[in-house]
Amino acid sequence: MGNYALSADVTEARVSLQRPDVPSYRPDVSPAHPNSEPVATVLRALDRGVEPGRDVIRDAVRALLSVLAARAPGRSVEVRVPPYGAIQCVSGPRHTRGTPANVVETDPVTWILLATGRLDWTEARRTGRVHASGIRTDISDLLPLVPASG
16 A cells, blocks of 8 residues: 555656646747848858857757748658757658658758758758758758748
8 A cells, every 4th residue: 555655646746747837947949030140140151251150050050940840840850950959850650769760961051051042952962961861851842941041
């Protein structure tokens, strides 16, 4: 009987922790939107031939990944932009353990250029700037995420 009482206490404690009025401790990928200042700042720096700062690149990458996740909800493709972020997107078979079957990986600047329409998906694949493995990894129909500018 003692174990049951402990189990009931643990269950009650878990339920009491699930309060809808308390915000999650997990932040969103990024609170920014694709037309955010970090995206614009990175693009301006690249236009001037200047390397953008790590913090602003990170924020721009995360903002654009967030847009992709919202545009193509799902868990069948993992898009990785190391070291700043990774999301799962695109509806279809869900990945749950181990190495995902469908992975897109690229560097931060290439991701920003793709997402803003300044670099074409086919060209990025042809030149090796994007590595994609798996039958569901062609996300070209989702790009650009925001209109090309500049």
